[in-house]
Amino acid sequence: QIRHNSGILKSPLGPCTTIPNENIVQHIYKGIDEWIEEPAATCAVSGRSYTYGMLRMLINRCAQALLSHCGLKSGEVVALLLPNIPEYIIVCHGAMEAGLTVTFVNPLYTPDEIKRQFENAGVKMIITIPLLLEVATTIGPTLPGYRSTICIGGDDDPSKNVHGLMSLLSAGYEAELPEIHPDQLALLPYSSGTTGLPKGVMLSHRNLVANMIQGDHPALIGNITTRSGEKHKALTVLPFFHIYGFNGIMNICLRLGSHIITIPRFTPEDYLKALETYKPTYLFVVPSLLLFLASHPNVTKEHLSSIEEITSGAAPLTEGLLQKFRQKLDNPDVMIRQGYGMTETSPVTFIMPKLTPPSKIGTIGILYPGTEAKVISLVTGESMGTHQTGELLVRGPQVMMGYLKNEKATAETIDENGWLHTGDVVYYDEDHYFYIVDRCKELIKVKGNQVSPTELENLILEIEGIIDAAVVGVPDELAGEVPRAYVVAKPGENINEEDIKKFISSKVTHYKKLAGGVKFIQAIPRNPSGKILRNELKIQNP
Numbered sequence: 102q103i104r105h106n107s108g109i110l111k112s113p114l115g116p117c118t119t120i121p122n123e124n125i126v127q128h129i130y131k132g133i134d135e136w137i138e139e140p141a142a143t144c145a146v147s148g149r150s151y152t153y154g155m156l157r158m159l160i161n162r163c164a165q166a167l168l169s170h171c172g173l174k175s176g177e178v179v180a181l182l183l184p185n186i187p188e189y190i191i192v193c194h195g196a197m198e199a200g201l202t203v204t205f206v207n208p209l210y211t212p213d214e215i216k217r218q219f220e221n222a223g224v225k226m227i228i229t230i231p232l233l234l235e236v237a238t239t240i241g242p243t244l245p246g247y248r249s250t251i252c253i254g255g256d257d258d259p260s261k262n263v264h265g266l267m268s269l270l271s272a273g274y275e276a277e278l279p280e281i282h283p284d285q286l287a288l289l290p291y292s293s294g295t296t297g298l299p300k301g302v303m304l305s306h307r308n309l310v311a312n313m314i315q316g317d318h319p320a321l322i323g324n325i326t327t328r329s330g331e332k333h334k335a336l337t338v339l340p341f342f343h344i345y346g347f348n349g350i351m352n353i354c355l356r357l358g359s360h361i362i363t364i365p366r367f368t369p370e371d372y373l374k375a376l377e378t379y380k381p382t383y384l385f386v387v388p389s390l391l392l393f394l395a396s397h398p399n400v401t402k403e404h405l406s407s408i409e410e411i412t413s414g415a416a417p418l419t420e421g422l423l424q425k426f427r428q429k430l431d432n433p434d435v436m437i438r439q440g441y442g443m444t445e446t447s448p449v450t451f452i453m454p455k456l457t458p459p460s461k462i463g464t465i466g467i468l469y470p471g472t473e474a475k476v477i478s479l480v481t482g483e484s485m486g487t488h489q490t491g492e493l494l495v496r497g498p499q500v501m502m503g504y505l506k507n508e509k510a511t512a513e514t515i516d517e518n519g520w521l522h523t524g525d526v527v528y529y530d531e532d533h534y535f536y537i538v539d540r541c542k543e544l545i546k547v548k549g550n551q552v553s554p555t556e557l558e559n560l561i562l563e564i565e566g567i568i569d570a571a572v573v574g575v576p577d578e579l580a581g582e583v584p585r586a587y588v589v590a591k592p593g594e595n596i597n598e599e600d601i602k603k604f605i606s607s608k609v610t611h612y613k614k615l616a617g618g619v620k621f622i623q624a625i626p627r628n629p630s631g632k633i634l635r636n637e638l639k640i641q642n643p
């Protein structure tokens with residue numbers, strides 16, 4: 102029995118091994134000598150490919166060029182406006198090796214969304230591709246202290262202060278690389294957390310390294326080679342501009358010497374072709390991608406024949422979907438594991454161990470090594486026992502340093518004892534396997550992507566004649582959830598659903614659209630302090 106009176110649950114896997122005082126780039130490429138000649142990353146669409154040796158050399162050159170030729174200073178922020186391409190690794194690890202902080206963004210964001218994040222983050226350089234160069238060179242110069250733009254696959258353009266990446270890397274610029282303290286800010290992803298607008302999540306080198314080390318436990322991975330005796334080949338379409346793709350896939354795979362196959366933008370054709378051509382052993386998915394594999398008529402058992410392991414995270418994986426996929430896969434040896442995490446926790450805090458009993462249906466698994474949890478009552482805040490639901494609190498070396506320039510949100514999220522309040526409702530069983538039941542935060546998850554209701558509400562309120570608005574997630578078979586708006590219009594105003602949907606679509610990226618519709622109501626239910634009662638909206642309008 103592992104019950105504790107304090108209600109604090111420790112990982113059944115024990116503490117994690119000592120976190121080395123290394124920056125993330127040192128850490129990831131520590132074992133590189135063993136696989137220096139092997140492929141590290143290949144673009145499945147263009148075939149462009151880099152070995153570990155090439156990649157490491159280019160990262161180092163990039164770091165030096167950023168400091169010398171581009172004049173950036175350790176601690177400044179560089180933004181990646183990029184799809185998944187192998188060069189992502191060069192510029193992102195190059196920037197980190199130079200002691201810079203990286204923020205990333207969905208390249209399909211609208212200019213408004215990009216600008217808001219880059220202003221908040223204090224971006225001094227944007228790294229992008231020719232397709233998005235105009236967006237970058239329009240936004241960049243509006244940012245205070247902006248230096249220059251780098252274009253991957255493009256040429257120098259002094260008139261616009263643009264460096265082509267290849268000319269930058271081939272010029273042989275030299276600079277002394279700085280010492281990086283493990284607590285230095287490495288990554289600044291954006292998350293809306295439990296409430297409000299997206300905020301900069303401050304992750305240190307130590308946070309990111311810790312989360313990789315925590316995954317090393319033999320109960321979780323054990324051997325880095327596959328059953329077929331080679332190292333893993335991982336096909337990833339999940340974005341590197343989200344913490345799952347970034348630390349949970351890209352960094353972890355490189356650290357283990359795996360071969361990463363990238364696809365810049367998901368299309369069924371490119372994805373299936375990549376499965377056929379590269380025969381990956383490892384897939385990383387969100388439930389909606391697994392649903393595609395399970396139900397698309399063009400996906401056959403043969404497409405999945407090389408796969409040995411699958412990890413799913415970022416949204417609930419239902420038993421029905423798992424069974425449907427298992428049927429198509431028709432290979433009981435394939436390990437399918439669910440993990441759970443958040444941007445704020447670098448990201449992983451729970452994962453199913455290799456030997457998860459089949460009876461643990463729907464579980465997110467057990468606590469990662471060195472991670473603690475508490476489940477507290479939504480009503481009284483008291484610690485809950487087994488099979489009692491409450492809000493999940495987590496604590497560990499992977500928990501963020503805080504939200505950028507936002508002490509209020511930080512204090513509301515991480516309490517004085519270091520517990521991060523996740524906003525997820527869970528329970529645990531007698532073996533300390535955890536189960537997600539619900540969310541008590543506002544966040545909407547569309548295909549695993551975060552959507553902040555506040556962001557959409559603020560936009561709707563810009564529309565002439567709308568006096569109040571509330572956005573909630575409604576269930577959707579394909580996407581998991583989609584945003585729906587409840588609006589109050591000024592009496593006599595002639596606004597219809599289509600006008601509102603169109604306006605929102607022009608302002609935000611595709612997955613934030615009001616796919617759940619717009620409902621006109623008399624008043625938005627609020628509590629006495631003005632907070633929207635979202636659950637009431639959901640219950641009253643099933």
Ligand code: AYL
Binds near residue numbers: 345441443540
């Ligand atoms: P963010 N089941 C249900 N909900 C989940 C799960 C899951 N397995 N995983 C994440 N969520 C929800 O910041 C939950 O509400 O990071 C959580 O608070 O975009 C929120 O998503 C956090 O969303 C990995 C690697 C999971 C990455 C991740 C997810 C990172 C998502 C497992 O191995």
